[in-house]
Amino acid sequence: MWSRAGSSWICNTRRRLFTGGAPRRIVDEGDWLYSPEWWGSDSESEFNGNTVFRSVSDKGNGVVSVLAYPTSRPNKVHWPETEKWLQQRYGEIYPGHEESGNFKILGYQWRVLRFNDNTRQSTVKIMAAYRETEPGSICIMQQPQCVAIPYIKSMVSLGLSTIASSKYDLMAAVHGKKMMHILCIGHGGGSLPLFLASKIQGAVIHVVEIDPVVISASVQAMGFPAFSDMTPSGDHALLESNLINQVMWKGIHERLHLYEADAEKYVVENNNLYDIIFIDAYDGDDIFPNKLWDPHSPFLNSLSDRLHPKHGTIVVNLHADSNDFPQQLLPMGKYVSRVCKAYKDVLIGNGKSRCGVGFTISVPWVCNKSLVVSRGFVNRDGVMNALISNSGKVDHMLNLPFSCLQYIKRDLTLVE
DSSP: OOOBOOSTHHHHHHHHHHHSSOOOSSOOTTOGGGHHHHHOOSSOGGGOOEEEEEEEOSSSOOEEEEEEEEOOOSOGGGHHHHHHHHHHHHHHHSTTOGGGGOEEEEEEEEEEEEETTTEEEEEEEEEEEEETTEEEEEEEEEOTTOOOOHHHHHHHHHHHHHHHTTTOOHHHHHTTSSOEEEEEEOOTTSHHHHHHHHHOTTEEEEEEESOHHHHHHHHHHSOOOGGGBBOTTSSBSSSSOOHHHHHHHTTGGGGEEEEESOHHHHHHHOOOOBSEEEEOOOOTTSOOOGGGTOTTSHHHHHHHHHBOTTTOEEEEEEEOOOSSSOGGGOTTGGGHHHHHHHHHHHHHOSSTTOOOEEEEEEOTTBSEEEEEEESSOOOGGGHHHHHHHHHHHHHHHHTOSSOGGGGTSSOOEEOO
């Protein structure tokens, strides 16, 4: 979850994007410039979204809803390119039957997950399409390359730049030459795990979400691949991947494993070893549960056992301390320093000879911080230089639509 940092960013961002600097090679459809399209308004009806999902959670998230908003990108002139891409995918899976896979795009939308009709928990972009031979076979696909929320980009940028600075062969994982084991605690709309799975061919991602209503919202209304849904025994809930999943995801969905489980129970009972762990686990009251950061909790101590001992990296989304906003909007604020110290002490120790480092970075445009704890850093004084050096490599390796660097040079503070 996140809180917006104010309205002055709009004209400033437009000025930076359109009046200076070389254009980016890849268009970032999730650029913060487009946030007015999906942020919505309570007073201006033309910006209000249409509710496409609504249910009540009994896991502390209150009313869970998904609202749909129109999007300006991609322009309709580009839709035939995507239709041709889907046709080619179909031909690869069913050689000689290309004429049966004539796909048509219906359109694109922003889909916003909300808790209690207020908190914007997650935002994704979806594409709606159908096959001409089956006009009723409408499906929606989340656009994995479109990351709309700045703190998600911050988590990706910092997590991958950090592990690349820890003598981990990220290039081999990106090209599928080695497996990269990733754990995501907290699912939302699923944009983070889906982005990672689409960009890192060797990524095998386990996602843990306590609320079945949130899982239903992401699959039914936010275009997250249904085949990724897992049973408690560790099997796919769907026995076979259907045609649409195969055409649209082409194996990506088979490397995503979405579990309905309590994070503490999952971590305590699991024996998996993870290279990198992402945690974004706020509830409907915008609270980061105490058991997920208490230094004496079974969760945090078991999490230490799940993290790779040499290069293991954890990235946690936190609300930043701020005096500019009413405290009731930032209930996490007064606990940030305690959370950071708990993660650092449990995961890498608190002695002078410890190996590893903990630090926070502020997220642009929103009131969040990304906490990073890494076991791979030896030189605490060289953290920023290492991150800057490797951020460009990450950009190039993953062919990112955004620059990691802008999410790294943001008030780095070491956790003591």
